[in-house]
Amino acid sequence: MKVKVISRSTDEFTRERSQDLQRVFRNFDPKLRPQEKAVEYVRALNAAKLEKIFARPFIGAMDGHIDAISCMAKNPNFLKGIFSGSMDGDIRLWDIASRKTVCQFPGHQGAVRGLTASTDGSTLISCGTDCTVRIWSVPVAATLESDHASNKPIEANAVYVGKNAYWAVDHQWGGDLFATTGARVEIWNHNRSQPVNTFEWGTDTVISVRFNPGEPNLLATSASDRSIALYDLRMSTPARKLIMQTRTNSIAWNPMEPLNFTAANEDCSCYSYDARKLDEAKCVHKDHVSAVMDIDYSPTGREFVTGSYDRTVRIFPYNGGHSREIYHTKRMQRVFCVKFSSDASYIISGSDDTNLRLWKAKASEQMGVLLPREQKKHEYQEAVKNRYKHLPEVKRIVRHRHLPRPIYKAKELRRTVIDAEKKKEERRKAHSTPGSIVTESVRKRRIIREVE
């Protein structure tokens, strides 16, 4: 007879000394876990509720400017700092951690329309409505000692005067050229007082410019004639132009997929395009109720933040049609510029009420150093919530956002208008010969034509 019985010796299954960790034994067999789906569902519900309890995205406001903030710039080499320029010509460098001004760059007579930092972080370039381009050197010592907070004014390295007001400036990634726009697109070198190259296409003002992060010679601009134009520095003529029905206020390239860019448009939506195929938008992001003023991509390339004239900041997924998050405050008025911090954790918004505001990118994220156990727990909560987020109870909690009354009303109004138009279109189609009325797809609808 062969016999064996389960016998467990206590020493094998308990810890030896009291300073040891308790021993953990696992058996992943599903039969030990009856009703596991029901338990998971309850956990998903609790995770959704906890996320809402801990959702406190607003961190603080940076006070100091005395006029509306018109532009911001990130320093690629220094995570903690951000430059901001206002409508009265005041440029400041802020330390985000302490939310204080590190130093000021006085000099502009009118509004500062564009700010950009060179790739090595040592130079700041600004342009404004006083027809000047100013080049500043960023003091490295001051940026390191953030508790200095001396607000030292700094003299400009160089001032280049032009003929017309400048509207935007952007620096080449990894190169030493920068582009300014105004009446035309001009390419400058740091040392030359005249532009190295000029591009002109049409007679309207060009209002924004962005260099491509992956292809340093490619840049995209948007103009008052409702067009988006792509330029290649190696060619003498502009490359391609896309004309839409409404003006694009700002463009941002996806840092992880550098051929795609997203344009923030006046018709309350953002359009993502593939630069190789401009006749159709890749995705239309609709959720704002007023013109979208600025857009910036997260360094992960998976989401972007937009600031709009309707006093809200929204975060969209790169391939999703609707926003995943909305931030608003009573005190925040029209948002003119937004930036995603380079570590993908924070959002900085500059608005009409002279404040820069610091927000968390993930509203319920726990800031600071997390223990591995805490991290695992957060990851588990996120995963279990995502598994059941389509079910009605969980969906209701996850989707819920408080909207200010004007936004809510505006949204409802837009909804009724869109529904009425749709119904009319359907009825027209129903009462005409099949095939005579063709509905254009949403992605092509707002594009008028593409010009070579």
Add this chain to the structure above:
Amino acid sequence: MGLEEETGGSAKDVPPTEQELSAEFDTTLQKYLRGEGADLEALKDKKLKGQLTVREKLYGNSAKAAAKFEKWLMPSEGGYLEAEGIEKTWRIKQDQITREVDILSSRNQYDIVLKDLGPYTLDFTPSGRYMATAGRKGHVAIVDMKSMELIREMQVKETVRDIVFLHNETFFAVAQKKYPYIYNRDGIELHCLKDVTTGEMIGNFRTGLGRTETMQVNPFNGVIAVGHSGGTVSMWKPTSAAPLVKMLCHHGPISALAFHPNGQLMATCGREKKIKIWDLRKFEVVQTIPGHHAKTLDFSQKGLLAAGTGSYAQVLGDFSGSQNYSRYMGHSIAKGYQIGKVSFRPYEDVLVMGHSMGWSSILIPGSGEPNFDTWVANPFETSKQRREKEIHTLLDKLPPETIMLDPSKIGTVRPYKKREKPTKEEMEAEKEAAVEAVKDIALKKKTKGRNKTSKRVMKRKVLIDKAKKPFIEKEMQEAGKLAGKRKLGEETELPASLKRFVRKKAAV
């Protein structure tokens, strides 16, 4: 060849072939995959298809990791009993086993004789560490099975019919003469479930099916099965007043009921001396075992079935995997002692029987699950771990609506049912209902001469017409379709030369 068959244990000596290994791995993999994958070919949405393919791959990887873990990293191996030669396993006695086995396990085989206080019933905590026993005449005791230490002993001075542990060993409930009472580990009475309106009662249902003597919870899905004196077993969930299932199991009253831990098998025993094994997915008998009038039944974690009849306990096992239970072991206690309850100890190869003179514990190799999971049930739990676990179980407490016959339905999509067209009467009824609803609306009373009667009447008429409009549109659509069908028929009848005179209507 013949010798090898006789010995029967030679399969263990020859190393398994690669094919057998991979086949075994596949079966364990299937277990961890928890069902079929999603059919991604039917999807048209490319984005969703891409996301789901990635997810399915991840599931496959985690199932493989779990299967590998099970194969290589489990600390304990299960027990077994193999007869050699002409020996039969059911003739092997407990003292033979106790002699062969190590000293720690042999201490699990004992008899405790308590003559005075009536037949004993017992219950284990899910980890198998603590046991609660109660004698009919009011003797209640909590015992720590690892150290055989008596934690608390008391006399409740009333007849006790049943005892169960609540979520852990600190609370237990005793079914006393009139009402159930809940006690603390120290024996302090916490609640008397006397008044049906206090506390949070979820449901109170009349079965209408006759006297019930047995009740069991199905551990797989949480439904409660009740056995009636008419031979029916009814299954209940807390949120419905009618039973989920009513099965006629036996010709006579049901004397015992037990569920297999995988939730698919149920064993019932009736007074007509038959044990029937039911498949709970099809609600059919899988096997009938005649000749046993078992007063108590219990399934072990590994699927062995213990039946207690009089002073003899029979253990049946399903060794071929085809749900065919055959004799495995048996044990008879002293003549005259009546077995009241058999219960397998979780995570141990032990069967404890409560009888009229106390309780006995015997060794049944191969009945317990050898590897426990610390986060599910830990026999070596410290008090700190117990407190943490209590909080986690409270957080994961299931609302009563989640208890259903098929627990895997949670999170699934309801199948799309094509709604049949409502009949004419139904449409009429709907129309009437809509008109009635509109008539009830109170119109604003206008002042300053704007409240003319004619205007009010006109407004009401407009509202009623608006309410009727969608129904009329539908009717016209139907009429149009019918007319279209008729027209088609007519067209085919006309000769070719007259076809040019047929009025062509634009297609809708």
